[in-house]
Amino acid sequence: MKRSKINAEKHAIFLLVKTEKGKGFIEKISKYKRFWKIVGNFMVIVGVLGMFFMLFSLINAIYLTYFKNIPAMKTQLLIPGYTIPLWYGLFAFVTIVVVHEFSHGILARAEDIPIKSLGVFFAFVIPLGAFVEPEEEVFNKKPWLSQLRVYSAGSFANLFLAVIVLFALTPLAMHAFFQSEGVQVVNVVKGSPAYGVLERGDMIMDIRGTPIKNFKDFYENLKQLKPGEKIKVTTERGSFILTLAPRKDDPKRGFIGIETFLPVKKGIFHIVNFLPLDLISLFRWVFFLNFIVGLVNLLPIHFGVAATDGHHILRIILNRFMRNVRAEKFSSAISIFIGLVILLNLIKPPL
Structure with missing residues (x-):
């Protein structure tokens, strides 16, 4: 040998x-x-x-x-x-x-x-x-x-x-963009307004009374947030009040402190619902x-x-x-x- x-x-x-x-x-x-x-x-x-x-x-x-x-x-x-x-x-x-x-x-x-x-x-x-x-x-x-x-x-x-x-x-992401049921939290930034309140795996259904069905809804809502503003975030676990911090890259915009992923509602791509969040995050970092x-x-x-x-x-x-x-x-x-x-x-x- x-x-x-x-x-x-x-x-x-x-x-x-x-x-x-x-x-x-x-x-x-x-x-x-x-x-x-x-x-x-x-x-x-x-x-x-x-x-x-x-x-x-x-x-x-x-x-x-x-x-x-x-x-x-x-x-x-x-x-x-x-x-x-x-x-x-x-x-x-x-x-x-x-x-x-x-x-x-x-x-x-x-x-x-x-x-x-x-x-x-x-x-x-x-x-x-x-x-x-x-x-x-x-x-x-x-x-x-x-x-x-x-x-x-x-x-x-x-x-x-x-x-x-x-x-x-x-x-998976494109399908979720059109057919989804909320936006899922995959990570909460330590020390952020969401830290200790929202959890990994939470499904965000509503922000400030606006239904969140997909990432477009979520992103459009984020653009309107201001530092110091108190917002109501509704998840499957219940509703929470967050006081927003200023973003480091743009102090005029509010910062929640979460990373998100869109879960698929139905269809051939429903396998994403069974993928561990850690595996999804891993692939994101590899990319x-x-x-x-x-x-x-x-x-x-x-x-x-x-x-x-x-x-x-x-x-x-x-x-x-x-x-x-x-x-x-x-x-x-x-x-x-x-x-x-x-x-x-x-x-x-x-x-």
Whole structure:
């Protein structure tokens, strides 16, 4: 019986654990080389378009916030256990790194680039990510389009997984939009007006005397709420009075402090009534985090030894039009610019 080698390398507080496990799976999937090269071309197109979309979105957010005085959407770092639920975040993290790195490996082998190892890297005992290590000399000798295919594969895989999860949930949500019987509470924000009053699983039937039949009714009602206002919320358990707090992203609007889901009344999608709320929430986080990470990874960012796939994609494209040294300097300058743009999106704009 053949055993896979497992090697560990320590670098300060970081630990890299390398293995050959998974290489056989990659070999089986990547043997359809013609197919993967065609798909890889599409991945490159999506990657480049995604990069420009993210650049436009960040710059547009700066323009609206600092020059038009339009309040920006709340931006924060996504940290499992702090800004997102711990176990949802960790599970979504696993899906992100697995599909991302295996996709890099599959496209690398489809381009006849050998894989030295696969692995996981840790800070102390905390897993930070995974990696696929190709033969760098072989990779660097490959045509520019082959390199682009490999670098574009990771983000594309995350976005593709997000779309699959979205399509799995959308029919349920769309059906519920038209045929539902209230809006169901799936989470109550700690410290919010609803905390300790409403519960997970509560079915909201009425707000301020207005019947809530679907999410449209719920959303239209939310838009009219003001901070300090006392509202009557009717659920299947009874009626409750809540005093609204101001929203952090828009202090002029009232904040209840709940996340909702629409239960299906009847029809072929009634299975959603039997899905645990935790499972539904889990899928939502898998969709959201894969979508966000897939797009953010397309931003051309390079700091020290760390670089996004977007940085490599941009550098390879620039190499087609200028010398390697100039392309590297230009891509680094763009990286600094993007870093400043992200920082401006994170901090509060001046009054």
